[in-house]
Amino acid sequence: MGDDRRERVTFPGLPPWPERATVARILRTETTGGLILLVAAAVAxxxxxxxxxxxxxxVRDLHVGIPPLGLDMSVAHWTAEGLLTIFFLVAGIELKRELVTGELGTPSTATLPVVAAAGGVAVPAAVYLAVAGIGGGSMKGWAVPMATDIAFALAVLAVLGTHLPAAMRAFLLTLAVVDDLGAILVIAIVFTAGLHPPALAGAGAGLVVFHLLQRYRIGGWWWYVPLGTVIWALTYKGGVHATVAGVAMGLILRARPDRRAGEDASPADRAEHLLRPVSAAVAAPLFALFAAGVRVSAPAIGAIFVRPELLGVVLGLVAGKTAGIVAGTWLAARFTRARLSPGLAWADVVALAALGGIGFTVALLIGELAFTDPGQVEHVKAAVLVGSVTAAVVAALLVRRRNRVYRALWEAEGRDAGADGGPDAHRRP
Known part of the structure; x- marks a missing residue:
């Protein structure tokens, strides 16, 4: 009885104005970045x-770098291990902000997006394993359909959802931040090759120095850029995917300004302000340019429906993501104190869950890590593209349908059939 009287937590809630302004800025940049990403993939x-x-x-396979330092990589490898580190650094900053000042700051508000994202990670992997297991395919690609490409998803939502409530965008953004954390953990834990403890110890020591610089309020790019570069290089040499270094540094940056030290903005905000345009307009698109260039042919497309691991990727993205996110959201709303915002309907959640099936950037990256044979990698990339495009089409239909509903409500609220100078919805009976 007492449990029933407990106040339930609404997600997504209405954050304070500074956080709302930050979310709006992120959404605008990610939407533009998603469109650039789409163009880069099409060009590829x-x-x-x-x-x-x-x-x-x-061009993709051209090797450049410094061989004596073990940094001789192809252009495609540089974009995946180098430029994409900036993308993950921004993701780390987003996660830190959510943990400190956002919806993930307290267990009650974090429950719903965390459980929803967990469902969106676990169910696609289970779908892949089931399809691959039944068909006798490779189990190595179980993590490929786990990730959501937030830039693409937000671009689709922005282009088609002109009348959708802001709560839908906030829900998708928070969900994607938690989803990114799952992808980051998988990359860091599962996809390691030839670990080199001395190099990893050096990277760890560099992160400690990074933390001390933050703790003692020491600023200046001349400290952080060289140190960050060394941490990145040692992480790569240590056998862990170098993008993990970006996430770690993003999580270390302080997310609250120190007013006593005269800070108008936190280091995380300043770094995000400088790096987000680079991430959205340069890093992610260049990665897509050299990762999405798959030779498309009838046999390659036909193989997706014959080879179980490829079919598992497509079904995991299209069906697994939607089912997992919806199920996770329902479980959290049913069995915890969290509940959906009154401004969201379950049909909205289904549309957002379908958007989660747009894997693309991180799914392509995990596909390259999971499979080593070039032929397999090309086929898995094709499956990721087919699955992401299919999910985008399904999501677009659902988003357009919800947009028509909200547009009709908006028009009804503004209608003045009585010509009395005020909307009919606000006229007293």
Missing amino acids: LVWANSPWGASYAR
Whole structure:
């Protein structure tokens, strides 16, 4: 009886104005970044399948770097291990902000997005394992359909959802932040090769120095850029995917300004302000340019429906993500104190869950890590593209339907059939 009287926590709630302004800024940048990402992927596909496809492969596989330092990598490898570190650094900053000042700051408000994201991670992996197991395929790709590409998802939502409530965007953003954490943990724990303890110890020592610089309020890019570069290089040499270094540094940055030290903005806010445009307009698109260039042919597309591991990726993204997010949200709303915002309907949750199936950037990255044979990698990339496009189409139909509903409500609220100078919805009976 007492439990029933406890106040239930609404998610997503209405955060204070500074947090709302931050979320709005992130959404605007990610939407633009998603459109740039889409163009980069289209260019990659057209280039790789054009008469100049051989030049695409030459540029992608061109090796540059410093061989004596073990940093001699292909252009594609540099974008995955180097530029994408900036993308994950921004993701780490987002996660830190959510943990300190956002919806994840207290267990009661964090429950719903965490459980929803957990469902969106576990169910796609289970779908993949079931399909691959039944068909006798490789189990190595179980993590490929786990990730959501927030830039693409927000771009679809922004382009088609002109009248959707702000709560839908806030829900998707928070869900994606937790989803990214799951992908980061998988990359850090599962996809390691030839661990080199001395290098990892050096990276750890660098992170300690990074933390001390933050703790003692020491500023200046001349400290952080060289130190961050060393941490990144040692992480790569240590056998852990170098993007993990970006996440770690993002989590260390302070998310609250120290007014006593004269700070108008926190280090995390300043770093995010500088790096988000680079992440959205340069890092992620260049990765897509050199990761999405898959040779598309009838046999390659046909293989998706024959080879179980490829079908598992597609079904995991399209069906597993939707089912997992909806189930997780329902479980959290049913069995915990958390509940959906009154401004959201369950049909909205289904549309957002379908958007979660747009894997793309991180799914392509995990596909490259999970499979080592070049032929397998190309086929898995094709499956990721087919699954992401299918999820985007399904989500677009659902989002457009919800947008029509909210547009009708908006028009009804503003209608003045009585010509009395005020909306009918606000006229007294």
